[in-house]
Amino acid sequence: MTTIHLIYGEPAAAALREALERAGRPADDHSDHVIALRDELTVGPLRDIDEPGGPGLAQRTNFWERLGGVPPTLARDECAELNALEAVDAHVVIWHSNDAAHQLALRRVCYRLRNVPQRLNEVRLAADEISGPNAAIRLTARLPDAAPISVLRITRLALEWQEAKFANGETRRWRDNTFTSGSWSDLDTLILDVLATHETTSADTSWLASDALGTALTRGGAGFTVGEPVVLWRLRELAAADALRLRDDMCAACAPVAAAARATRPPLPLTATHLSLPR
Known part of the structure; x- marks a missing residue:
């Protein structure tokens, strides 16, 4: 068979x-x-x-x-x-x-x-x-x-x-053998946080390539492997909103004005989550 x-x-x-x-x-x-x-x-x-x-x-x-x-x-x-x-x-x-x-x-x-x-x-x-x-x-x-x-x-x-x-949900995170639903705003916030951290710790350049960003998001708590199509899409959306700078080669960096605004923004409201039965 x-x-x-x-x-x-x-x-x-x-x-x-x-x-x-x-x-x-x-x-x-x-x-x-x-x-x-x-x-x-x-x-x-x-x-x-x-x-x-x-x-x-x-x-x-x-x-x-x-x-x-x-x-x-x-x-x-x-x-x-x-x-x-x-x-x-x-x-x-x-x-x-x-x-x-x-x-x-x-x-x-x-x-x-x-x-x-x-x-x-x-x-x-x-x-x-x-x-x-x-x-x-x-x-x-x-x-x-x-x-x-x-x-x-x-x-x-x-x-x-x-x-x-x-x-x-817009995204699905897998943590502790449980699925929860997330939103694009959650992912966008994590993207900006990763870029800000990279800008602070980088010794040579503040620009971060999209593939490196995807890896950092996955390791940094996204709860799922963030594929390149999703990374590039969110970078385009954030750049259009002047939340980050984007080069022609799709390397990203913090936008100075947006970074200042983020420092004083209120915390994001809690979003509804979907809980799966734990394994």
Whole structure:
């Protein structure tokens, strides 16, 4: 029987395909097939995105079109892939780490296949197992670790996916095995704080490249891996509001006038959060 492997991100999928090759199970021989889940579920609208042709999926498609940097059909293509997955009789292995995007993808797959739980398996990964030049070697060693997901856990994860869709926050943070909803203003505040800290501590230049900013946001408490399309979009929005300076190469720095205003601004109001059941 065919085994379909699902993993978030094309780099991780490429490493998994190489791992299968190393194990003598090439992904193109119809016994193993790897699908990269590419929709970054940590950001943007989620409500009703599992309904093909519905307004929710159209809204998510419009969101990615507005941001740019990803295929405009990203959300529709992934929905179609999951629809096809429901229709075939194959074992499914979802490979996931504790990253927010991986955890949301896991919940979405459990929701889509909740009526055929006997098909669902998982491999739980550490974050460093799917990064770096030796990722394929590490994944090869994990191939025998695919294990069934219990019906009870599938049901619970599927329910949490429905909760996340209903909450429909602008961002989704994953902390202490719990999801909370956030807003773009939360992320914007963190961006400006990171730039201010960089300006204070940098010995040579105050300009920060977008990729370095994304890494700093992820490490600095964003609660999810902030991808480049999101970083660039928020930089454009903040620059348009004169909250930061932006060079043609998309390197950013604090805007002096905005920095002075931020020093005297009142604290942001608390935003409503969505809590998922803890793991």
